[in-house]
Amino acid sequence: MTEGAARVWRERYELIDLVARVGPSSLWRAYDNRLRRTVGLRTVDSSFPRLHDLHRAAIAAAHITDRRFANVLDVMGPEPDDELVVITEWIPGLALREFLDQPMTPHGAASTVAQAARAISSAHAQGVTHGRLRPSALMLLPDGSVRVRGHGIDAGLYGRDPDLEPVAADIHGIGSLLYACLTARWPFDTEVGLPVAAQENGQPVRPSRTVADIPEALCRIIDSCWQGGYATAAEVAADLRLQAGALTEGPRRQVLHGRRGRVLVTGVVAALGTVAVVMGLADAASRSGDPVTAQPQARGLATLVPSVARDERRLPIVEVEDYDPLGVDGENEDLARFALDRDPLTAWNTVTYYDPYLGGKPGVGLRVDLGAPRQVTSVELKLVGANSDFEVLIGNKRFADPEKYRTFADVTGAGTNILLRSARPMTGRYVVVWFTRLPWIDGGYRGGVRSIVVRSG
Structure with a gap:
């Protein structure tokens, strides 16, 4: 490795622990001094015969946008007689x-x-x-x-x-x-x-x-x-x-308790929690400014935007209800009204599950009725908990099958405040917030909606 190339990444990344060394490749736990976060850093010797094929594979992997992956953050090299360096997320599991x-x-x-x-x-x-x-x-x-x-x-x-x-x-x-x-x-x-x-x-x-x-x-x-x-x-x-x-x-x-019961995972998840919390606290003690935050991404017709457009108007919502077509006894239907009461302290919540993917149930959600088919250009949500995955669905009927709705947006890794807008309106009477992954809250997994605003413009 050339001295100049080494200086480029060694000035930014501090090597902490050697995790594995197999053949021409070494994997390190490292620290990004610029963005103040822990990362994975893999080096591959310039002598590796398929170095340029590996470089192309790393570049392709960097285009994956799904939060369920340890995403590739950066790829450096290989220059002549230089090594390949691949920076990835560090997963605390x-x-x-x-x-x-x-x-x-x-x-x-x-x-x-x-x-x-x-x-x-x-x-x-x-x-x-x-x-x-x-x-x-x-x-x-x-x-x-x-x-x-x-x-x-x-x-x-x-x-x-x-x-x-x-x-x-x-x-x-x-x-x-x-x-x-x-x-x-x-x-x-x-x-x-x-x-x-x-x-x-x-x-x-x-x-x-x-x-x-x-x-x-x-x-x-x-x-x-x-x-x-x-x-x-x-x-x-x-x-x-x-x-x-x-x-x-x-x-x-x-x-634990509740109308349908709160359930706490034991065994594997409990062990993971203990190990990861200890690792996280140790790292946090030595590294300041490394917050753990949701990183939302949206696919579909709508995209995430920072603010409401001036020409948009708020659409009236005439009814709100829990939407649990694949469940047995509803999903806290008595709490649905709290998604419209404009009180930041109240919310509609799902019941509490023992895994983030609802025990295998494809989803659960909240459905609002706009009273008549309307042109929807944006949906603003204030959610309970961070790191939900959900879809915003729109249709003209009260479908029992969620697959019959059209997808306005598919959001992963949502924070607590989400604003979705599309340049092209989608017309429908019913808007559904359909949760497919729930955040960890108070010993279990549940999601919820504090507020939903639908706009047209």
Whole structure:
């Protein structure tokens, strides 16, 4: 590495801990002195034969905008006789493999891998594949969510595995991750930090032969991942969420209180919380000015904007109600009116769930009636809790099926104040705020709306 090139990034990034060194690559926990945050810093020697292919893979990964990934923040080099440096987010969680000393419950496995599959599907939609899914590629966070790391970079360093078409390789890898979560064994003879599953005729035995009472439906999902039964990762995610919703986790839940009960995750999430809090406090003690904040992103017709347009007018809302078409007994319907009372201290809340993805239920929300079809150009929300994922949906009927509404915006990592505006109006009578991921609040997961304002202009 040349002295000049070294000075460019070493002046900005302070190396703290060497996390791993494999062949030509070293991964460090580092500190960004300019933005005052912890990051991951990977260096790859200039002698690496596929250095320029890896550089292209890192650039492609940097275009992923989904918050479910450890995003690539910067790529430096390679100049002639210089190394490649890739800066990524530092995830304050632990790798999945560190929690597979024993099998997960079927519900836990389905929920965990469903989150990963949804993230992989989002990357595929942006034209980027992972190429080498392993238990080390999934990070579990204290709030129960999953982040995916190593997109394109792991495959660039160590080769795509399995050696299939890129999307098919990722779908195959999702099946292998599900197998690992259910059995605490890796299905193939590859070093991933887990024991290798028993083999029969050159193939891993069915998960239900390793661990009793694994639902056959989950075994079939694994088979379909490995045998080309799925065309997209989104299809795998949908089936996994469906199965997660049909399963229960009685022994791992502790009812606290409430109309339908607050539920506190124990086991994996509790352990993660302890470790991550200790790590976070230690880092915060030595580094000031490194706030943990939501980083909202919006896709769809509308975009995030900082202020209301002068020519917009507020539309009347004649009715508000909870929208829980996939639930049983409603979602705090008696609180829905608080989303319109203009009191910043009151809100409509969801009930409290034991995981951020509503226990496998696709979503829940709040629906407002504008009285007649109106041209909607902006929706302003004040939310309960930070880091919600939600969609704003619009339609002319009170649909029982949320898929029948049109998407005005799809927001991830929302903060507590959100303003969405579209240059092109969408016409409809009903506006739905449809939560698909809930924030961690007071020992459980729940979201809510303090205020909703719909405008036209």
